[in-house]
Amino acid sequence: MTTEIRDSGTDHPADGQGAEAASFAETALKLGGKSDDEARRTGAIDKADDQVEALFSAQYQTVNSPAHRAVWDRKTPIDAFDIPASPVDPALHAKMEEALAVVRRHKQAGTLHNHEGRIDQAVLDDLGPTGYWGLLVDPKYGGLGAPFAHFAPFLARMATLDGTIAGLASIHGCIGAVDPVQAFGTAEQKQRFLPGLADGSRLSAFALTEPGAGSDLTALKTTAVLDGDDYVVTGEKLFISNITPGRTIGLVCLVDDRPAVLIVELPEEENEQFQLRKYDIYALSHLYNRGIIFNGLRVPKGNLLTPPKGDGLTIAYHGLNLGRVSLCANASGTMRLMMAGMIPWAHYRVTYSEPIARRELVRKRLGELAGLIVGCDALVAWCAGLLDRGYRGEMECIVAKVFGSEALKHAAVELMMKTHGGRSFLAGHAFGDNVHDYLAPCIYEGEGEMLSMALFKSLVKHHGKTYFEPVGKALAAAGIKRANPLNPLHAIKLAPVAMPYLKWLVGRRLMWSAAPELPSMPGALRGHAEYAAGGLQGMALKIDSAMQKFQLSLADRQCRMASLSQDCQDLITILATALYASRQHDEVIRGAADVLCQRLRQRIDGAKPSNQYFREVTTLGAAIADGAFPGLEEIPTDEILMRYDR
Structure with missing residues (x-):
């Protein structure tokens, strides 16, 4: 993957604001009565976000991203959600296999970790000649120049061997020095730093x-x-x-x-x-x-x-999206490793004369775990494809990060731990030894609910600047704290700035949204895609209603923002997962996607699982217990601890 940002050809940040103009967040907070210091500090972060936007061509900025358009446009951009994977270059594939072989060899020999329990330097050194540390570095500086759509799924494979080594590739290549130098460095800086970063001599x-x-x-x-x-x-x-x-x-x-x-x-x-x-x-x-x-x-x-626009915060924000997608990929691989350990244990562990692999609850856990894995795979493939196409991908990558981290936490505590029981806490057990590593992604790359609010801010920003900010400024000029549409004086003063908004609102309520143009899909997955597309269209009025209700105090309604954001994220995940699974030919993958989509729909609708859902998820789990989930045969499993005479 080769990325360089020197100048987008424009001389202004996104949304047409001058470099010194107050940001949307700063304006809204000031109008809402916040202190100058809080407004200034929040505005600085918002302005850094604007400056990152300005680095991207208009068609790839947030307002034109798939997630944003799915809510605010009158037709869901299915083509921007349905991104087929391209074949991996054979030479790149060979180097990836070499890296996997290195880690597999050290794992089998028991030499992954040093005396402090950290990844041994010999492992890091042995990975250098495979090109592992230069996967994202331009080949002219000694790297492999892998497209991100090939890099991220590869991290999922590496995580099935060791999540830390997969994470190190992300730290180094996505949020470490590689992306800042490659995206913002001068020719001299690239020549000086990138070769050492590519060969791993300078992690x-x-x-x-x-x-x-x-x-x-x-x-x-x-x-x-x-x-x-x-x-x-x-x-x-x-x-x-x-x-x-x-x-x-x-x-x-x-x-x-x-x-x-x-x-x-x-x-x-x-x-x-x-x-x-x-x-x-x-x-x-x-x-x-x-x-x-x-x-x-x-x-x-x-x-x-020296970025062409902005400052150090611009650079800091740029690489975060790569790291967020990589986190989701790491979660996918780690959950595959969990599944590979749960299955032999479920066949070994007997209660009341029956292996627990035959128990409905255990089968349900395996089926739901498969759904979480496929959801992560779908979001990784989609987001990585968008980044390779040139999109900023801010909202989409947040969706991947939040889903991946929450899925990993749920899988570890609710599925893996409860299936392994008390043995989960033995030294040497994957859960007992790594539980903090399973929970940490909820905090790393941005805490989940904070990111959910950031997604909401990105989602409402253009709508707020277009329709609500003019009204807020008019209210402030007139000395009115809160608009009352039944007050004739308010109506007169606000009429000139309120008319564009009223036109939008009436049009949105009266006009039907266009049906999504979906590709050929299996019936159940097609139903999920239609549900998600319709739900995302409906979110426009729900979000607008919250903006009307809370007006300038919306920034303090963090719980409402996070809730609305989560609904959007779930709908986006359903749509991306249904489309991804429809391109797969494995019926277990499709079944896992169906199970996940059903579960997310239950959460959005506030509904209880149906008997049909339980039948489908447990049938899927039974097939997985019999070895039907693809790829598990490649994953080495840990020994069952404290065996007993059955």
Whole structure:
């Protein structure tokens, strides 16, 4: 995958706003009575989002993304949800197989981890010649240049062997130094940094979080002050994954009081200017997660990345979508590993003279687990295809991240743990040893509900700027705190700015949405796709109703925003999954997609599972218990612990 962003050919951020204009969020918060400081800080994040938008051509920005259009257009853009996979280049496939073979060999030999339980350096070194660390690097700098649509599903395969090693490829290639340099670096910076990043001699990480700056990126305190030919870096970073001396990091810091990104090649040993803050942390248990303390570390000024628009926050946001899709892919592979361990245990474990593989509850768990896996596969394939086509993919990648992380959590606790019972907590059991790693994705790459609200903001932004912001400004000018349409004075003052909105509202309520143009699909999956397309069309009025009801106080209605966002996410997942499964020829995959879509529809409608659903999910689970789920034969399973005489 080759990505370079220097200039989109426009001189303004998305939505036509000037570089110094107040963002939508800042304007809305000020009109809603928030403090200047809160409005400014939130506005800075929103403006960084605008600046990222400006890096993409108009047709690939959020307002023209499939998720946005599915809600606000009068016809669901099915072609943008139905993206067939392209064949993998044989040479690339061979290198991927080499990487898998390396990890498989170390796993069989028991040499994956060092004496601290972390991935051993020998494993990382052995992966270098396979091209693993350069999968996303342009070939002219020594990488393999893999399309993201091939990279992400490959991570799912790697995760069936080891989720940490799959995660390291994402940290390095998506949110580490590779994407910032490749997307925003100069020709000289690329030539200097990318070859070492590609061959793995300089593995990388991204240093953003600080002790007092997590989701509030305006609270950054680490500074880089220019002194001659160097920046002098002072400050502290925390919870940085994949950090040891000698790593290369993308460091988000303040340069001249503005967020910036420096590429920093950490010293090979700690010294007075650079120390690691070490602490006990449960996740991720097999890699190094540490703090970094800078006390006057000198970094060449030529290491500063300069985006064509925006600042360091623009760079920070750019790579996150790649990481979110990779997280979903990792979840898919990890859940396959869970399934591969549940099946032999279900056949081995006997209660009341019967293996639990014959019990309805266990079969239901296997069927639902298959649905979660297929849902992750569908979202990974769809989102990766969009990114390769040039879309920003902000909302779509959030859907993948939230679904993947929540699916992994549910699979671990509700499906895997309950099936294995007390043995789940034995040392050496996959659940007991890795439970924190299964839960961590709910926080990493953005906490799920916070991201859900971010998706909602992206969904309402254009509608709000077009129709609600003019009304809000008119209210403020007239000294009216809340509009009352029954008050004649309000009606007179608001009429000029309210008419475009009323025209939209009447048109939306009176005009039927066009039926989606679906490809040939199996009956059940077609029904799910039609349900999702219709539901997404209906979300426009539901969202608009919430905007009417809460007006400028909507920003404080986090629970309502998260709820509406979740409905949108579930509908998007149904549509993407139904279309993906329709392109597959395996009936078990199609059945798993049907089960997932039914479950999501139950959640949206607030309905209980039907007897038909239970029959279908348990029938699917029985087939999976007999080995029908494709690909499980490639996955090595752990030994059953504390066997007993049956």
